[in-house]
Amino acid sequence: xxxxxxxxxxxFGIILQKGRVCFNSAFRDVLIFKDNYLMKLAALALAxxxxxxxxxxxxxxIHLAPKPLNWIANIIGGYIFGLGMVLAGGCASGVTYRSxxxxxxxxxxxxxxxxxxxxxxxxxxxxxSKWVSKFNITIQSTNPVYASxxxxxxxxxxxxxxxxxxxxxxxxxxxxxxxxxxxxxxxxFNWVIAxxxxxxLAPIAWWTSAKSGRNYGLGITGGWVNLFSVYTAxxxxxxxxxxxxxIILGALVSSLASKEFKFRMPKxxxxxxxxxxxxxxxxxxxxxxGGCNIGHFLTGVPQLAISSLIASVFFILxxxxxxxxxxxxxx
Amino acid sequence: MAKxxxxxxxxxxxxxxxxxxxxTKRALKGMKSGEILEVxxxxxxxxxxxxESVKQMGHEVLEIExxxxxxxxxxxxxx
Numbered sequence: 001x002x003x004x005x006x007x008x009x010x011x012f013g014i015i016l017q018k019g020r021v022c023f024n025s026a027f028r029d030v031l032i033f034k035d036n037y038l039m040k041l042a043a044l045a046l047a048x049x050x051x052x053x054x055x056x057x058x059x060x061x062i063h064l065a066p067k068p069l070n071w072i073a074n075i076i077g078g079y080i081f082g083l084g085m086v087l088a089g090g091c092a093s094g095v096t097y098r099s100x101x102x103x104x105x106x107x108x109x110x111x112x113x114x115x116x117x118x119x120x121x122x123x124x125x126x127x128x129s130k131w132v133s134k135f136n137i138t139i140q141s142t143n144p145v146y147a148s149x150x151x152x153x154x155x156x157x158x159x160x161x162x163x164x165x166x167x168x169x170x171x172x173x174x175x176x177x178x179x180x181x182x183x184x185x186x187x188x189f190n191w192v193i194a195x196x197x198x199x200x201l202a203p204i205a206w207w208t209s210a211k212s213g214r215n216y217g218l219g220i221t222g223g224w225v226n227l228f229s230v231y232t233a234x235x236x237x238x239x240x241x242x243x244x245x246x247i248i249l250g251a252l253v254s255s256l257a258s259k260e261f262k263f264r265m266p267k268x269x270x271x272x273x274x275x276x277x278x279x280x281x282x283x284x285x286x287x288x289x290g291g292c293n294i295g296h297f298l299t300g301v302p303q304l305a306i307s308s309l310i311a312s313v314f315f316i317l318x319x320x321x322x323x324x325x326x327x328x329x330x331x
Numbered sequence: 332m333a334k335x336x337x338x339x340x341x342x343x344x345x346x347x348x349x350x351x352x353x354x355t356k357r358a359l360k361g362m363k364s365g366e367i368l369e370v371x372x373x374x375x376x377x378x379x380x381x382x383e384s385v386k387q388m389g390h391e392v393l394e395i396e397x398x399x400x401x402x403x404x405x406x407x408x409x410x
Contacts, residue, residue: 020376025348033352033384089347103374105347185379260375262401264345271347327353 001212005223005239008205009246012218013097015201016247017254019194020187022094023293024085027319032327035183040176041191042297047173048199050166050302053217056203057145057162064162065215066305067290068136068151076132077289078296078311080281082318085293086326087278088113092220092292095279096244100251102263108272109279114224116283118232121225129287147215154304165304188258202299205243212239219295220244221286285318335393335406338366344373344402351377352384355407359390362409367393370405378403 015021019041026038056062085091088109090098095113098106119125141150145162155165182191189197206217216222219240226241255261266272286292289311291300297315300308341358343351355370362368372378382392385407393406 020379022348022376028349032349035380035384094348103347105345183383185383187379258375260401262373264373266345266347267342275347327349 001208002237002239002242004208004212005242006246006249008201008208008218009243009248010250010253011201011246012198012205012243013100013247013250013252014254015189015194015197016093016097017101017251017260018187018258019189019191019197021097021194021198023091023297023315024089024094024319027082027316028086028323028327029183031320032323036180037183037185037191040182041195043173044177044192044195045198045298046302047170047177048195049202049298050170050304052199052203053206053302054145054162054166056207060144062203062206062210063147063215064145064150064303065147066151066153066303067296067300067307068138069305069307069310070132070136070290071310072135073132073288073290074307074311075314077285077287078314079285079318079321081285081289081292081311082315082320083322084113084278084281084283084285084318085315086319086322088275088282089278092224092282092286093247093294093298096220096224096247097251100248101255102261104263104265105271105275109275109282110224112276112279113283113286114228116280117221117287118225118228118283120284120287122229125284125287132288151305151307153306154309157306162304166302169304198298202302206299209239209243214239216240216295217299218243219291219299221283221292221295224283225287289314334396335367335369337369337406338362340369340371342371343377344371348374348376352381355381355385355405356388359385359388359407359409364409366409368407368409370407371398371402372405373402375401378405381405 026042029035030039057064095106095109099110120129138149155162223240223244226238229235230237296308296311343354389410391408396404398404
């Protein structure tokens, strides 16, 4: 059933490419360029997805699985991931889909990201991740929308129905998305369409992934880790690994179709060094935090997982720190 | 060939995000009113972002010329 990941990834790759969905830009633009276009796309996607995921869970198609809370791992890993994405020139999904558009710097960023995530989960840095996972906090859930062992969520902490917490969360983000001024940009899929498509794809992705034995929705880091284990240790490919291949192929086909594919190369070779360091920081950060901007931010936050909310705050703080250091003068 | 009296030209093809945006802003800062900046890009997202952000700064976008396969030149007149 891992092949369904390929199909879902392919569609996701097209959405990412046509919508220019990059979370590194989303976070950074708000601070450096006073541009909220992509942040609004993200906010709307999170709001709609919080509802679509919960609907699927309510009807028993999926069981939500908020990631374990780990103060040390979510904060440190999240911050390092945030620093890394600025150097790498894209977030986890950004460097993945840009690899398919022929961006050669993204290849190096993605390879070092996946390789270092693999080293952190089961290679030279596995001692660190094993140690830090001792601080994981999980709870037993009795609510059927959740899996049995989950990380705490806003709804479990406040002891309110997941629907109450979700609707308040969605309403706040919708107010931000539609109640404030949006920066204009002539993109193929505008931000509203891209957000709606993501919110439709996400629960279907989760449902097919669960059928293959992996109970989680869209993700990037675990997929790259899987691909490296397939390549170097002959492990079987899983849903998330197939999803990564799908994203790259989807972005490739989409960019070829719109004549946007090109082998792009920077003039200064030092740029490659920068993106490799960035990719490695992202891999170490994401594997430590238990997820990247897709696993934690796009998929974890709509479940209102405390772990994902904390990791996301530190993704943004790390992103702002590095963006400020590199581009702060251009504000 | 010379469509405009270009005062300054920058080539940011292949640079990682957001270097094209930042280099454009840097170049504009050092220019005088009425002068024309030519920005050579090859990433479609830059084609969508850069004209919008320089318009916000008050400059005039004269043309976005397609000069090759996924390559464009943006001509900006400084306010």
